[in-house]
Amino acid sequence: GAVVSQHPSRVICKSGTSVKIECRSLDFQATTMFWYRQFPKQSLMLMATSNEGSKATYEQGVEKDKFLINHASLTLSTLTVTSAHPEDSSFYICSASLGGRKNIQYFGAGTRLSVL
């Protein structure tokens, strides 16, 4: 099956620092990658949709200058949380899709970010 690798799995950082999270599709080329955020006891909330070589499309209420997304190749997308603050502490998870009507998404294992 399609494998998506996400790193790091956990990161603890000081307030004001930037954190980069990587999402790689290991055995397929992804047409589109997605970034989600999950708060405790809530559903996965889509933050942005990323296509290789083009600017990401952000969902309403997600600050694009705060959450920088780079999709440099068909197998790699990165999310950078800039100048992180405690309220950015959350679970971030990526997925990759081959596209098509069914839009099956293959997920990474997620990153737990804690900002002190």
Added chain:
Amino acid sequence: ILNVEQSPQSLHVQEGDSTNFTCSFPSSNFYALHWYRWETAKSPEALFVMTLNGDEKKKGRISATLNTKEGYSYLYIKGSQPEDSATYLCAHHNTDKLIFGTGTRLQVFP
């Protein structure tokens, strides 16, 4: 229904019991309904993608049905095993993105 809703939130069953949970979703702008299985510390794993009203899918002891007219899907697990313990997520494929429910957390006790 405006959002994707799943019930129950959590479920504890004994090994060997059969169980089922519900996913409700908006019936408008329907493309597909996805079910994912998510074990702790692992990646969510796609179980089923259903597109047509009346669809039924099966994978081993797990099966799912779909009613797009009334906006619900059921997931069934026959003869639950401890390894079935996970969170089961459904997602409504609405145009170009997936809208997820909060999941049903299943724990199967030996």
